[in-house]
Amino acid sequence: MSSCCNTPPPEAGNKTAKRKPTDCPQCGQRAMPIEPITVLHHARQPWLLEWKGHWWVCENPACDQVYIHERQQLTTAQLRDLPAGKNASPEAPVCFCFGVSRQQATDPVVREFVVQMTRSGQCDCTIRNPAGRCCLKDFPRK
Numbered sequence: 001m002s003s004c005c006n007t008p009p010p011e012a013g014n015k016t017a018k019r020k021p022t023d024c025p026q027c028g029q030r031a032m033p034i035e036p037i038t039v040l041h042h043a044r045q046p047w048l049l050e051w052k053g054h055w056w057v058c059e060n061p062a063c064d065q066v067y068i069h070e071r072q073q074l075t076t077a078q079l080r081d082l083p084a085g086k087n088a089s090p091e092a093p094v095c096f097c098f099g100v101s102r103q104q105a106t107d108p109v110v111r112e113f114v115v116q117m118t119r120s121g122q123c124d125c126t127i128r129n130p131a132g133r134c135c136l137k138d139f140p141r142k
């Protein structure tokens with residue numbers, strides 16, 4: 001699924017891909033590197049945060065921690081939107097670029113639309129998806 005978005009990643013995206021995962025300080029599971037711009041667009045009161053340094057995202061559904069930074073951390077309560085894995089509701093958005101809920105994502109027509117749009121680069125996952133990556137991984141399995 002990692003190559004489903006054909007848009008060439010921005011320079012900063014390449015740097016993120018090279019950074020190593022870290023351990024979530026709360027649950028101990030692997031947290032993946034994420035762009036600061038993703039955090040910027042999903043944090044409540046982003047003006048209170050420190051923007052120097054690196055960010056990671058914990059996607060463990062059982063963990064309350066979402067964004068991790070060397071000197072600060074954001075929990076689910078501190079975000080405007082949650083990564084799909086942190087909200088099990090059928091109404092929870094799984095595709096943030098096209099506004100698809102988990103329930104809608106079971107429709108093959110919807111799924112195919114999202115696949116086509118991401119393949120042709122018509123998506124904006126880095127900014128719109130709180131997980132900072134393509135949403136297709138979050139679609140319910142057939």
Ligand SMILES: [Zn+2]
Nearest residue numbers: 024027058063
């Ligand atoms: Zn965690």
